[in-house]
Amino acid sequence: TTKSNSFVIISTSNGIASECWYLDAEKPLDKFRLIAGREQNLEYSVDHSGSHFYFLTNLNAPNFRVLRAPVTNPTLKNWKEVIPADSSVLILTMEAFKNHIVTTERRDALLKVRVINLLNMEQHYIDFGEEVYTALPSVNPEFNTNLFYYYYTSFTTPGSTCEYNMTTRKKRLLKQNEVLGGFDPTKYESKRIWATAPDSTTIPISLVYRKGTRFSANTPLLLYGYGAYGYSINTTFDPNLISLLDRGVVYAVAHVRGGQEMGRHWYNQGKLLNKKNSFTDFVACAEKLIADGYTSASKLIAHGSSAGGLLVGAALNMRPDLFKAVVAEVPFVDVLTSMLDSTQALTTVEYNEWGNPHDSTFYYYIKSYSPYDQIKKMPYPNMLVTSGYNDNQVQYFEPVKWVAKLRANNTGNSQILLWIDMSLGHSQSSGRYLQLKDQAFIYAYMLNQWGITE
Template structure:
């Protein structure tokens, strides 16, 4: 449920059809008396004449069919369990979802022109004809480009230099033709540069089909590999590929196969099967192309198995035995491996070992020792240099170390809150390194650093069309004290002339807070639509992420999960107290596991928020984590706990949003999902919305939008995704009376 987000068009039946379907199938579309409100109160909002129809339409009210579940002597009754349809074909379920879509359309009808304006505003900031920064590998320069109104990129390469003749290797727009949804997964060129493997998904279930083409002739090969994760790794013989097959029910990638070009998938050789369903399985290849590895990833232990890429028929062997509590990853330089490990190092350290001695930890030697206050998050190797990415007090540092024993150097950055990461550097034998940089006021930038002297050059900075001037905006980084005394970092951005720290600005607060995933303070041009209307935008770096190191993650998982929710609430209170936002104009947003955060927060402190956006929300925690047939359940026991154990069950029940809906006032809420979501199944938010409608005691808006063509990532394509943003922003703006 590594849970991330969005909407669509072709999914909404007309109101009349949805009404007929719903009534014919026993659904009630009246009752509940829900209307808009100007505050989080029961006072109906005064509307102009053209919004009267949206105010009188009534929300769907789902029928109740009690479904009893008992474990550990505890009985729960789920009245909406019937909404689960794994085939996504049940007329009764589709009718209900379409009725919800029709209701959302009706309630937002008066904002349609405004939504179009917002969409045009956000997409108008994008440079239509745009290219990525080219990179060099095996004699070619590779890049991608967008053109005009195309939703997807075209991938191309040039021989020798960027002055060479362009060869289009893949046009994603042609592959997407005829499909409402399209996603390009892995794409890999063979070692001899003559063949391309690529993976596509047209349903949004993240079950990818892998196909191949000859780059010399453009001819498509007959080989087709289905039900894969989309990852493709070539052996050095240029005829063998490795891929991972998924379980079609749980969607867990667990079998690694070896495929020889020209043979049928049925003849592929199973080279590894993960029988422990608490593990994820990955595939990769070292940057020197000498080793292929299978990555074994569990929440609290990680490891790898390897083979020589020149000997694809050999058996995979463990790099080092997998041990409880031990996580390691590696990179190869010559005859040595550099290992990022948490062995006796909570915040990780970097070690190295001879390639023949990897299984013996006593032979591992420190390169970057463990430091309690510094989190070592990543590293990159070059022939003469080592670069490590570290976080100290939540700020990123890229440190360049001369492998010949020269002086260390920190790369310089400019903003108070920023994101800096090691870019794509496919070649090892170079003294140049690419770095991806962004801040809340600085558009995404690719720098090239000289590792010898630390000088830098901008290779590309995303162009923001229109009147954008970074000098008009300011960002801040502050710490807010949580209820247990912990200092929670918060990143802020606002438009200078529209902000006064006097508690009058609307505030948009976003967070995630799970899986150790850190929400970095990056630039997002769509955010300008909020800032230019006076919003303050805040990212709360709550526990459950790794902004302040590994301990920050551990303090927001398992029996510490409640810290994630209380940190968010306390950050809201702190921002209001420091007058960064008006107490009656606070909006909270989160998606996936961040949607779980929203569900918990509105149960615990609904009075704090004027509006909430909960996207693809993981809200039915207990039922999902007790059902091993649902994708991404067993391999997340170490994130949430295993509710088959009494103590975990009882703790999870204290915060599971669906189980804690109560009879109280809730904020205005917009909930979104995708029918084909493979990470958080559509029926979780569907049931949650139905229960909220039954329990909530206010007249505030509760809208539910289901993209009937998409999954966890929402609408596909470069532009269509902004329809989702336009809906959310219009929902919030409407609550404030902002209509332009």
């Protein structure tokens, strides 16, 4: 049912095409009626308020837009624009209330919440008061209300459930996750800076550090990235990270292309035959942090896992001189061999992400960046590579092969370490304390590389 309880909606989708049917909830014996038939690359979802259906759709809008149509005739030809398409804004969610529409959007690598008053069509964004943060809708079951509930967090704010009055624009904190150990958010700060990629695209970098941290060539910095599948890295609170920040470490997230932080085009520019943009973006972020004096190559550690392991592995082959060390967890590094093996569980379904290497165009492009295939005779930085023996997403032999070839070609004096957990799969240990133990192991390695002993 719609939140208004006025209609029953049947929705079906295959990921790139949608089809929705509706029924008046007061006439349950009537037949369901079609809103818009299934079309390739047409996605839409339906909500209801008053005399209109509201649609979140990618119709002529790769980043989605909001349209509406009268409930008396909601077919496609009657859809009218409420929120127009914007190439720099990706609309993620839409909720309809009696007097308001609320959307969640990605703009400039941040999540924004837009509120539209349906009585006068005035609109505004909720002001969250921080430069870098994450805000998402919480559970909002009530239709006839001016109150909107959302989840808020940032690098310096623990996860919080909040109430927002859409009429008065007043916020109220309802609940916040407890952080043990005397955490004081006023002791930390976060910011956003921008790097410039070789093609002149500006790449956002999110930073957090303890107030009073002095930036210099001796400042330890941890640079994290992922950049695949359209997965966006949200800036959220991680209590484990405090132990690094309190030791003077700066933590940075490179929002490289391949995610969706800057809209759908950000994903499209980091996949298939544009995949190398992800790697040059990451290199550009590392160069920016060094050039602006936040750290130096002798204190910079790169960190990525799974497809993020591919990211740091490819960047490593391009610029091994930029990093003191690299931590690659369950890294997807033998891309060409894996994508050629259609018997593996994930291969064929991921042709849309990496391309089908049985096509020579994709074969040679994948080979040109695959970390395993691009290893050269040169000095590599120190490395810690982890894997799980039972990993069915990135088979354990990928990092094993990678490490063996890196060791054989490394002309420097660095250590390239391999740790395989014989009980794990692709994810962390299942128990909370075991997860903390795994995290402590990674942090201990990093602290050792930075020369931090306390």
